[in-house]
Amino acid sequence: MMTQKAKRLGFRVIVLDPYPGAPAGQLADSQIVGDYHDGARLREIVERCDLTTYDLEGIDAHTLGILEKEGHLIRPGAALLALIQDKYAQRNHLARHGIPQPEFRAIEGEASAEAFHDFGYPLVQKLRKGGYDGRGVAVLRGPEDLTKRLPGECYVERCVDIDKELAVIVARSVTGDMKCYALVEMVFDPRANLLEMLLAPARVDPATAQRAEEISMATVESLGGVGVFGVELFLSTNGEILVNEVAPRPHNSGHYTYEACVTSQFEQHIRAVAGLPLGSVEQMRPAAMINLLGHDEGGAGPPKIDGFAEALAIPGVIIHVYGKAETRPFRKMGHVTVLGEDLDEARAKALAVKDKLRIHAGGLR
Numbered sequence: 149m150m151t152q153k154a155k156r157l158g159f160r161v162i163v164l165d166p167y168p169g170a171p172a173g174q175l176a177d178s179q180i181v182g183d184y185h186d187g188a189r190l191r192e193i194v195e196r197c198d199l200t201t202y203d204l205e206g207i208d209a210h211t212l213g214i215l216e217k218e219g220h221l222i223r224p225g226a227a228l229l230a231l232i233q234d235k236y237a238q239r240n241h242l243a244r245h246g247i248p249q250p251e252f253r254a255i256e257g258e259a260s261a262e263a264f265h266d267f268g269y270p271l272v273q274k275l276r277k278g279g280y281d282g283r284g285v286a287v288l289r290g291p292e293d294l295t296k297r298l299p300g301e302c303y304v305e306r307c308v309d310i311d312k313e314l315a316v317i318v319a320r321s322v323t324g325d326m327k328c329y330a331l332v333e334m335v336f337d338p339r340a341n342l343l344e345m346l347l348a349p350a351r352v353d354p355a356t357a358q359r360a361e362e363i364s365m366a367t368v369e370s371l372g373g374v375g376v377f378g379v380e381l382f383l384s385t386n387g388e389i390l391v392n393e394v395a396p397r398p399h400n401s402g403h404y405t406y407e408a409c410v411t412s413q414f415e416q417h418i419r420a421v422a423g424l425p426l427g428s429v430e431q432m433r434p435a436a437m438i439n440l441l442g443h444d445e446g447g448a449g450p451p452k453i454d455g456f457a458e459a460l461a462i463p464g465v466i467i468h469v470y471g472k473a474e475t476r477p478f479r480k481m482g483h484v485t486v487l488g489e490d491l492d493e494a495r496a497k498a499l500a501v502k503d504k505l506r507i508h509a510g511g512l513r
């Protein structure tokens with residue numbers, strides 16, 4: 149989606165992706181096939197480009213740092229990426245800047261029952277590095293959950309009594325100009341720990357929305373980065389807004405901006421990293437968004453979509469199919485944005501789409 153917007157603005161795009169014919173590679177001028185931790189391929193793309201950015205954080209930040217020192221333009225910068233890759237370092241950074249977040253504590257070495265007991269239950273154990281889509285996060289309600297403990301370098305944080313999970317997309321330009329999109333609300337699928345539905349704007353009172361937006365802006369300001377940032381927040385049952393984590397890139401919770409806002413988060417990111425002025429973040433229509441995941445019992449293989457025509461027949465439904473060659477249970481294969489006259493209408497239609505669409509193996513190669 150960033151590639152589409154970059155192309156529309158007249159840029160030429162080279163994509164690095166491990167899968168030949170990857171979704172972005174299909175749209176770009178060319179693709180380098182390689183892993184995000186392959187130093188030689190990273191060097192190749194950075195040297196071939198005037199400016200390099202990314203849409204995931206699992207990249208070799210050390211190599212990016214070396215390339216940056218050699219004078220290559222990489223945005224957001226390698227030091228910021230490294231900070232975000234280490235969730236414990238990120239927590240310390242936010243603490244130094246007075247950003248409200250769950251109470252947390254370092255765990256030295258392997259996590260011991262004593263260290264957990266000392267911190268107190270219920271707690272959330274998080275691996276410092278490498279987690280995504282909830283992998284790397286374990287909720288322990290009490291000592292009986294110790295078997296769920298994750299191996300590896302970790303820290304613990306207080307388990308927040310969550311009323312709602314919220315997010316704000318914030319853009320920051322080269323000149324430090326900042327704009328933030330409306331607060332959105334995320335509903336999670338507890339089985340897969342993936343976003344089930346997103347509602348934009350969030351159904352919260354205006355004072356809470358304003359506080360969430362201020363905290364998100366302060367968070368991105370403290371990082372000093374250039375680009376678009378997804379700030380994940382918790383609204384606790386006692387009304388507190390706490391920062392969960394920051395993504396230094398367009399975020400799943402901002403996909404709806406593609407259709408619902410004057411400037412999408414994808415174009416906004418390209419504008420920011422290219423040193424161009426930020427665009428309007430105005431939302432034109434209430435929106436709901438659902439991810440299209442490979443069906444949990446749908447097997448692995450070339451995808452086939454059931455209910456496609458029926459879903460498309462609903463007015464206001466916009467389907468994005470990413471063009472991945474293979475589906476797998478819970479793999480993100482696309483998403484659907486639904487625009488409504490009001491949020492209830494968008495939500496109801498999104499639920500209907502969720503019911504109709506099913507992606508499973510069995511398509512043509």
Ligand SMILES: Nc1ncnc2c1ncn2[C@@H]1O[C@H](COP(=O)(O)OP(=O)(O)OP(=O)(O)O)[C@@H](O)[C@H]1O
Pocket residue numbers: 250272279280281282283284285305306307308309310313336341342380392393
């Ligand atoms: N301190 C906490 N208290 C309660 N729940 C939490 C806490 N931290 C995380 N969670 C729950 O676990 C989910 C995943 O946590 P987190 O965002 O840190 O992991 P992740 O692997 O980066 O996930 P994603 O890729 O989906 O962002 C959160 O969305 C939330 O539901």
Ligand SMILES: [Mg+2]
Pocket residue numbers: 380392393
């Ligand atoms: Mg998260």
